[in-house]
Amino acid sequence: RKYYDPENPTIESIADAKKFCKKSRTFNKVITLGCGYGASVNRVRSILIMQGFPVTIGEARIIHRDYWKLYAGIKRFESELQAVWQDTGGWIPSLAGKPICVPADYLHDIVNRFAQTSGHEVLMMLVHNIETLRRQRKIEMYPWIPDFHDETIWETQEHNVPAVVQLFNDAMTMVNERLEMNVMMSGEPQIADNLAEIKCEDYHEWKRLQGGI
Secondary structure, eight states: OOSOOTTSOOHHHHHHHHHHOHHHHHHHHHHHHHHHTTOOHHHHHHHHHHTTOOOOHHHHHHHHHHHHHHTHHHHHHHHHHHHHHHHHTSEEEOTTSOEEEOOGGGGGGHHHHHHHHHHHHHHHHHHHHHHHHHHHHTOOEEEEESOSSSOOEEEEOGGGHHHHHHHHHHHHHHHHHHHTSOOOOOOOOOOOSSGGGTTOSHHHHHHHHHTOO
């Protein structure tokens, strides 16, 4: 909490949390991924121990219980998906309506399968809209990694940044109009010479010098 307020997250506080709270982030990442993928109390505990966090079985039970108390809505959604799965005889529709087959042995993973498939569908819609708009608006920008499962990376010259940011926002608006939803997109322009530098913070200084965009 010294570096990050979950009620008021900022780009700077997120960066500080990643820098100064690595141990806490690792601990919470194990819990989030483990529980999210349907891990039991014992499984969560064993993974935490392997990662260097020697929790007791009692502590693991509390962690597991409180995680699902916090994310009770996911459990309700899981029950709804399982009801659809029963009605269809083994599949659920994705956000865009594509059938997702789920073996009975993997019903515990049904929410994740829905989310992963649907998330990628949203990305494909977004990339299609970006490509359409960049041609219509004649903006010089090129896909660096157009489809990275849940991420798309494009490159352009600095003077095009405001127009490209607007294009991305418009492309996401088109996606939400099609889905009749409010899917959120995160990301920002960055100055980089290669893929390894893409998560650098140089753009913040450039934006400050330019007076913002």
